Amino acid sequence: MERIRVMLAEDHSMVRQGLKQLIELEDDIKVVVEAADGIQAVDYYNIERPDVVLMDINMPKQNGLQALEMIRQINPNARVIMLTIHQDREYLFQSLKHGASGYVLKDADASVLIEAIRKVHQGEAYIQPSMAKELITEFKRYTSSAASSQKNGSALSDRELEVLRLIAKGMLNKEIAKTLYISEKTVKNHISNIFRKLKVSDRTQAAVYAIKNNLVE
Numbered sequence: 001m002e003r004i005r006v007m008l009a010e011d012h013s014m015v016r017q018g019l020k021q022l023i024e025l026e027d028d029i030k031v032v033v034e035a036a037d038g039i040q041a042v043d044y045y046n047i048e049r050p051d052v053v054l055m056d057i058n059m060p061k062q063n064g065l066q067a068l069e070m071i072r073q074i075n076p077n078a079r080v081i082m083l084t085i086h087q088d089r090e091y092l093f094q095s096l097k098h099g100a101s102g103y104v105l106k107d108a109d110a111s112v113l114i115e116a117i118r119k120v121h122q123g124e125a126y127i128q129p130s131m132a133k134e135l136i137t138e139f140k141r142y143t144s145s146a147a148s149s150q151k152n153g154s155a156l157s158d159r160e161l162e163v164l165r166l167i168a169k170g171m172l173n174k175e176i177a178k179t180l181y182i183s184e185k186t187v188k189n190h191i192s193n194i195f196r197k198l199k200v201s202d203r204t205q206a207a208v209y210a211i212k213n214n215l216v217e
Contacts, residue, residue, distance in 0.1 A: 003030040004121045007050040009041035009067065010034075010083070011059045015106075019054065019083075022110050029117060038062025042070045045078070052121050054113075055100075057084040057091060065098050065170045072099040079120045083113075090204040092131055094170040097211065102126040155197045161215065163190040167203050168210035 006023060008031055010016040020031045033048045035041040039061045045053060053071065057064040064082060071078045081102035082095040095103050101120045104113055105128055116126040156164065159180075166176045173191070177184045191203075200206050209215075 003028055004052060004117060005030060005032045005048075005050045006117060007032065007041070007045060007048060007053045008034045009038070009053060009059065009064065010056045011036050019113075022113070023117070026114055029114070038064060038067035041067040042074070045071050046074055049075070051079065052117050053078065053080040054083050054117075055080050057082055057095070065094055068095070068098045068100060079123075081116050081120055081126070090202065090207075092127070093204045093207060097168070097207070098170065103131055104128050105131070156194065160190050160194050160197070163187060164194055164206060164210050165215055167191070167194075168207040168215065170207075 006029060008016050008019055008023075010019065013036070016034055016036075020034070023029050023031055032050055033044045035044050036059075038059045041053070041055060041059070041064075042062070055064045055068060059067070062070075064084075068080050068082070071080060076099075078099075079101045080099070081104055082091075082100045083104050083106060084091060085106050092103050102116045102125065104116050104126070108128055112128060116128075119126045162180060163176060166179060171179065173184050173187045177187045180187075191206075194206055195201065198206060198209055200209065
């Protein structure tokens with residue numbers, strides 16, 4: 001029987017080894033490579049081309065979302081499961097926006113992780129059931145505010161549009177400030193203005209607006 005080849009991208013060695021032992025209890029799955037940061041994850045993926053990648057979101061040198069984006073540039077059909085502690089709508093949305101095939105919390109039962117690996121390997125998407133409701137909630141929020149957001153989008157300044165695009169790419173305030181050569185305080189002010197003009201209440205809703213209106217390259 002041909003085994004599912006998995007890459008583990010996780011910066012904590014003990015967590016990584018624990019995941020490896022857990023996964024390899026299954027006869028049909030094998031860990032073929034391990035990465036300790038986002039840069040390694042991209043390099044090792046390019047070399048090994050595993051069937052499925054388990055990717056932590058918070059990693060040094062390059063975070064999991066950035067690594068995911070680069071891996072998808074290498075192979076648009078790459079199958080990546082984001083493995084995270086974040087039970088948060090924004091992280092879920094950004095993971096899917098960057099092309100993740102799955103989203104699983106680190107405190108999930110072992111059976112959930114194994115199921116995710118198998119389903120993603122088969123070409124299906126897998127979102128941990130406890131997080132699926134977040135997608136429904138976000139969709140309802142978007143549909144209820146889309147009309148009013150559309151007419152207010154043109155009121156954004158050029159700089160606010162730049163900030164909005166970077167929010168939609170999953171950047172944090174510190175990263176936006178560095179990219180645009182402005183202070184974090186200025187970034188926060190721009191974000192407040194964006195929320196007010198678009199009539200949204202969080203970054204996820206703002207990102208939804210940007211994507212739906214083709215503002216993200």
